[in-house]
Amino acid sequence: MADKYVISGGQQGAVGDNAVAHDFTMNSNSAIDDVDLAALTQQLSLIRQEAMAEAMKTGAPGDAIAAGKIAEAEAAASAGDKEKAITSLKACGKWALELATKVGASLLENLLKKELGLP
Template sequence: MLMALPSENGAITFAAKRAEFIPIEGLRIYFPSNHQTRLEKVEYWLKRLHRDPVDWIRPSEEAWILDIDGAKIQFSSELAKSYPYSSDASWPRWLHGSVVISPEFEAGKDFAPRLAFLLTELAVSKAKAPSPQLNNMAGMVINHFIAGDYHMSSDQYHVSGQVGAVGPNANAEGNTFIQQWAQSTSNVDFQSLASELALLRAELRKEAQEIEHDQALASVASAELAAKQNDGPTTLKHLKSAGKWALDTATKIGTTVAAKAIQNALGIP
């Protein structure tokens, strides 16, 4: 188990321990806080991770991209500090690569509710070698039982090469934007994009006449804010809402980075 330790500022620290009592092999990652609802916890950790990033975590409102190899390095480093453990953790061969996963809300009688991720062989293997059958599915739900007084809602995984998620709290559209960002626009310079979106927003404000124009203007403003926070999937989500008028205006005023991002969001080749 790897647990982030809540704090108000500074580098995020972790604690690690072996958890032989959990019947499912894999890596469990927790993000606790004093907040009582899932929404508040997600908001807290999004702010913390944007302010003090961890190199193997890319969070967003819908799902997080976790670099498993980076998590393993963090685990081994923290475990080495806990006598009598050593940093020589034994990992199953399938536990590597990256997954896109929605944080779950876990509760138990001996701890406060927390966000949790369970990286199982099934989730990781599907990320590495998705089958045509799974590609046509709207995602997958993995139910599991934890011995003792633990309860965790169904884990929802959206892994590379698949579309969407199903089950409680799932959001296929949000996961689509995460995959779209990773595949086509992950090399975008956020600073340049945010600057061009600010120019586009100013131009749209001058030209707005219809209600639809006001809605597009608000979407561009939201995309600009998301770009300033280095949140690619959310940026794409808002740029898609901005629509064709925003794309035409971005092209007209020469904001090529913004125009390309809107193009990608709209699925225009």
């Protein structure tokens, strides 16, 4: 039997039959909340191109998968979906950070450092 509730991304105050939530505040601590999505999309385009070139050069399946996740993050940011954008980027881990640093995408570099808990 499938789960009755499928929760994906974001915060939920109450879930389930007859669930009630009141008198509380939910705060997001995601670094992406204050990011300019247009600028992020532009920088994601830069690292996507670099990631695709790198994946072609190495031929490594993991690099191709990560390049796809960067493209997914770019599409999500372009559509205004911050949560999906950061989830896709975090799936790439430090490789996305290295690419952002390499191409000079400072907004993306700082965002990834915060999201990955790096100095």
